[in-house]
Amino acid sequence: MLLLALDTATPAVTVALHDGARLLAHFDHADARRHGELLLPAVDHVLRTAGRETSQLTDLVVGVGPGPYTGLRVGLATAEALGSALDVPVRGLCTLDAMAYASGLGAAPDESPFIVATDARRKEVYWARYADPVTRLSEPAVARPEELAERVAGVPALGAGARMYPEVFTGVRPDLPEHQSAAALAALAVHRIGVGSDFLPPRPLYLRRPDARVPSNYKVVTPR
Template sequence: MLLLALDTATPAVTVALHDGERTLASDAQVDARRHGELLLPAVDRVLKDAGVTLTDLTGLVVGTGPGPYTGLRVGLATAEVLGFARGVPVHGLCTLDGLAYAAGLGAEPVEGPFVVATDARRKEVYWRRYADPRTPVTEPAVDRPADIAEEVAGLPAAGAGALLYPDTFPDARAPEHASAAALAALAAERIAAGEDLPAPRPLYLRRPDAQVPKNYKVVTPQ
């Protein structure tokens, strides 16, 4: 197995290569406005650091969000193109699941029930509850922190959304951003267990900001 993982659903542009047992190389940069510029150079660095090429890959896994429309599409489109070009499968995993898995591997690992919350902008968070780092108990959602305060009360929380809203998430934990290394490790674990991973379909959870005008303005002479 040689699995390339990508995630651009958060401000982090993160890439990793996993051989089924360990992470061979990884790269992460945090820049919410430059996903498109940073992703492919990061892929090149990871492959070079691991001493492999795209022809060696056996599959790809990409974070499916939830996340802002533009950034999320960069990772998904890139994974689809690379997978098609090399003729290898492309799997999708919820970005929140990757964060939850990473939360169980940190210096202060989260083991019991907890929450993952990322920044959804507009004073909202994308969030999901977990029984443990591998087991979600709710569907991904987007809400204002104050509206979910009772549901998450008393639970540790990982992710940038938790750090932004300490009144709702007073026990914020690392990691802050998505990790392709954690996403790849989780995917490799599930593949080894014989699980079928989801297709790479985006989790937007809300409509994009850009809308097609309902009434076009007439600009030609009458």
């Protein structure tokens, strides 16, 4: 196995290469405005670092969000293009699931359940509740932090969304991941392949309409 994982659903541009037994190389850089500029060079970087070629890839996994429209589609379009060009299967994973899994790779939350929350912009967060690093208890959702106050108060929480609103996510753990990591995404994918778990299709999980919209009222201009 040679699995390439990538995700652009959070401000992080993150790519990792995994051989099924260990992480071979990874790249992580947080810059929400440069997903399109950084992603393919990051793919090239991890392959060169590991001394591997694209022709050796056997699997591709991509984070499907939830995440902002523009950044998320960069990773999905890239994964689909690579999969098509290389005739390699492309599998999707929820970005929040991989962040939850990352908590178990280091210092796991002291209690269960715990919350993963990322920045959804518009003063909202994408979030989900987990029983442990591999068991999600709720579907990913988008909400204003104040709407969640009673449900998340005191519950261990990780992610940039939780850090942005510590008055709501009072159990936020600053020692746990802030952004997505493709290293965790790759490790979770290897785990799921090993136990025969299902994957998501490589399609975006937006949860709401995009920020950019076609104007509904055009100014009528009549010839003189």
